Amino acid sequence: MTDLPAGYRPVDLDPSRHADVIALDVWAFPATVDDDVLAALPSPLTWERARGVETDDGELVAMHASYPFTQYPVPGARVPVAGLTWVGVHPAHRRRGLLRAMIHDHVRRSLARGEAVSSLFAAEPAIYGRFGYGMAAHDVRLTVPRGAALRSVPGADAVRVRLERLQEHHDDVVRALHGAVDRPGWATRETPELRAAYLDDPSAFRDGAEALRIAVAERDGRAVGYALFRRKSSWEPAGPRGTVRVRDVVTEDAAAARALWGVLLDLDLMATTEAWVLEDDPLLHLLVDLRAAEPRLADNVWVRLLDVPAALAARRYAAEVDVVLEVRDDLVPANARRWRLEGGPDGAVVTPADGSPDLVLDVRELGAAYLGGSSLASLATAGLVAAERPEALARAATAFGWPVRPGCSWVF
Numbered sequence: 001m002t003d004l005p006a007g008y009r010p011v012d013l014d015p016s017r018h019a020d021v022i023a024l025d026v027w028a029f030p031a032t033v034d035d036d037v038l039a040a041l042p043s044p045l046t047w048e049r050a051r052g053v054e055t056d057d058g059e060l061v062a063m064h065a066s067y068p069f070t071q072y073p074v075p076g077a078r079v080p081v082a083g084l085t086w087v088g089v090h091p092a093h094r095r096r097g098l099l100r101a102m103i104h105d106h107v108r109r110s111l112a113r114g115e116a117v118s119s120l121f122a123a124e125p126a127i128y129g130r131f132g133y134g135m136a137a138h139d140v141r142l143t144v145p146r147g148a149a150l151r152s153v154p155g156a157d158a159v160r161v162r163l164e165r166l167q168e169h170h171d172d173v174v175r176a177l178h179g180a181v182d183r184p185g186w187a188t189r190e191t192p193e194l195r196a197a198y199l200d201d202p203s204a205f206r207d208g209a210e211a212l213r214i215a216v217a218e219r220d221g222r223a224v225g226y227a228l229f230r231r232k233s234s235w236e237p238a239g240p241r242g243t244v245r246v247r248d249v250v251t252e253d254a255a256a257a258r259a260l261w262g263v264l265l266d267l268d269l270m271a272t273t274e275a276w277v278l279e280d281d282p283l284l285h286l287l288v289d290l291r292a293a294e295p296r297l298a299d300n301v302w303v304r305l306l307d308v309p310a311a312l313a314a315r316r317y318a319a320e321v322d323v324v325l326e327v328r329d330d331l332v333p334a335n336a337r338r339w340r341l342e343g344g345p346d347g348a349v350v351t352p353a354d355g356s357p358d359l360v361l362d363v364r365e366l367g368a369a370y371l372g373g374s375s376l377a378s379l380a381t382a383g384l385v386a387a388e389r390p391e392a393l394a395r396a397a398t399a400f401g402w403p404v405r406p407g408c409s410w411v412f
């Protein structure tokens with residue numbers, strides 16, 4: 001991290017620094033539990049990818065890490081992606097450029113590992129655009145009233161839903177179904193540390209709700225879907241007004257989705273079910289009255305193309321396209337030039353170009369469009385993509401789209 005301000009030095013982190021990492025983490029993200037409780041939990045970090053910043057007297061005051069997603073789905077392909085995570089700066093050292101230095105470090109090290117793309121979930125959406133990350137997927141937050149009517153789906157009655165406490169043996173169900181999902185942006189928990197942290201359910205993080213439960217949808221004795229959820233009771237003068245909090249609903253087909261949501265939306269003593277789902281989740285179509293669920297759009301994964309030609313060549317395109325893109329990139333100068341993209345459903349070739357550009361855009365907008373979640377045409381309506389030739393914009397927007405909306409059902 002050569003760009004650190006004076007008085008700070010970079011440091012590789014390893015498990016011996018776990019207590020320091022927790023002490024920093026609770027400064028960056030206020031917690032209601034004591035450090036020793038947090039330090040006793042399994043760490044989801046891949047330590048060899050965790051980097052810190054120390055003061056001259058050895059205090060850890062900033063850190064970042066990344067998850068090694070080797071099979072991150074992008075349209076029509078899977079690519080290695082650096083999942084930036086655990087970014088934190090001690091409040092006494094903020095706004096001195098430590099995050100900026102850490103992002104430079106992250107970009108350099110990811111590129112050296114051959115990772116052409118980085119992805120993240122943002123704590124605050126205003127932070128990462130300046131570093132070339134674009135909002136690449138959205139999700140929809142819902143508060144569904146109990147007993148909300150759902151459309152019927154043939155075959156749903158043949159799906160049996162088992163309700164159980166989440167236990168270790170459920171790892172098989174979760175892995176089989178979760179790993180099978182092929183949706184751009186849907187990172188699977190590839191590392192043992194992430195999987196262990198997923199099934200761990202510390203009471204410290206339940207926020208007054210019960211232990212994690214799992215609803216497993218089965219057809220003919222085979223798991224065809226699951227949902228993780230917990231209930232939080234609330235006894236009010238007018239009666240019970242509990243809340244069901246739903247995480248990760250993964251289903252193989254519409255009948256499984258209908259059967260699971262039928263159960264999750266009608267649990268006794270509950271008044272509402274809170275869920276966040278991806279933009280084309282079956283629930284949005286199953287609900288007869290979507291408006292009653294108060295849908296709110298939010299940002300999901302953000303994507304940064306670290307190596308523009310490699311990243312653009314790694315995905316597939318929904319239609320044939322031949323376009324010259326003039327890319328601006330303040331952080332990675334090698335990306336900042338004109339690139340000719342010739343691509344289609346079978347692959348793509350990206351070469352340096354000298355001719356006049358069809359589209360001019362920042363690498364941030366390329367990241368936003370990369371998974372097919374934001375249309376280049378709609379970015380152009382906001383003035384974020386300049387089209388030198390309108391017909392090229394329409395063709396490129398179609399090609400960058402994808403039939404399955406991107407997004408990840410869990411925050412990393």
Ligand SMILES: CC(=O)SCCNC(=O)CCNC(=O)[C@H](O)C(C)(C)COP(=O)(O)OP(=O)(O)OC[C@H]1O[C@@H](n2cnc3c(N)ncnc32)[C@H](O)[C@@H]1OP(=O)(O)O
Binds near residue numbers: 086099120123
């Ligand atoms: C992927 C993840 O892990 S998301 C988690 C991010 N972490 C958090 O939100 C925890 C709480 N916050 C923090 O730890 C810190 O405030 C951070 C990491 C957000 C910022 O760290 P800092 O060292 O203060 O950032 P730094 O000084 O390098 O600022 C770089 C630029 O980002 C801007 N910036 C920093 N934080 C924010 C923010 N929260 N919102 C908007 N802009 C921000 C700065 O103003 C600066 O802008 P400039 O380049 O125009 O001057």
